[in-house]
Amino acid sequence: MPELTAEVERLSLVIAIGDMPVRVNTTDPLFLDILQDRYAGFLGSNERAEIEFDVDVTPPVYPVPDIGVRVTQRLGRWSLQAGDFLAEWEPASRTGRIRQTANPYSIDAVLRIVHTLVLARQGGFLAHSASAIRNGKAFLFAGVSGAGKTTIARLAPPDVTLLTDEISYVRKQDAGYIAYGTPFTGELAKLGENVSAPLAALYLLAQGSENRIDPIAPGEAARSLLANLLFFAEDEELVQSTFHSAVEFVSRVPVSRLTFVPDSRVWELIG
């Protein structure tokens, strides 16, 4: 009798963001090509991974259901759900599964969520902010959409290394914090450099008629930081961890308001 089944080749790559390698397995070569293109500069060694996802690439469904993002945890297993993907992740086994179509956006959302969940337990976070390295020190520029994240990134002089113009990656280390480059882009549509540096300051962006830096009170700093953190989980313990992480951060890292006019002279104040 002829063999009716065939072994399907499993393809994989490792996406390493913030020193956390995530292996992605798929049987779809087209999807693998999409990932290699999307995460160029953030691809790690295939031998080491802290988390492993099997991706089931599904046929497109139209229209994509608009159900928002839901991140819940039950019995040690996280469920991540949105209109364009369904994912599960079990931290204990470090494994998970994603169902999505062959596109780079869904897995990008899953990676952002998983990184926020991991970082929340370690005192770190992802934040809506641009970030960059100058003279060996990293600086964050936080603000809501329209505050000037992409503008400040675009105005950076050549000696500045851009980590991201949209989503900053901050990891707690000993008594300080490290900022990492991310592939999460905003309007600049340019991947950050995959490098890191100790974090020296957080600036809350405001556009104005002059370039100036003003100190702000710790309470306002914490409120502003919390308003700019990426957080998805419906989980009391993680909400508390994130709150404490934000307060801890503003107690250790200088936070100021950076008012700027949109020209490159603002960078004379940084670094």
Next chain:
Amino acid sequence: MSRLYVARNPRVAARSLDGEMMIMSGRDSTLFTLNKTATILWQSADGTTPLDEIVELRICQEFEVEPAEALHDAETLARELASHDIIQISEEPIPQRNPTAGDSR
């Protein structure tokens, strides 16, 4: 007249930053910043000290205010905080597993 007891909800996160008490509800991630009176109420809400005692010994000592007026305001404040699930209120003492005042961490 029955006495009112207040207790901090152990499921909220609280930190004092430069004298400003910030509280986040774990239930819905709402962030609250307490004023001075609310901070005293929060710090004194051990579940066993009646609200009128908190008012008399803490709030009236801190602010120049009539005890009856202060108690009325404190009851209103306590019910408002309870509506956000920040504290519990009861006409009986409320057992607390960790009655220590101040930061929840």
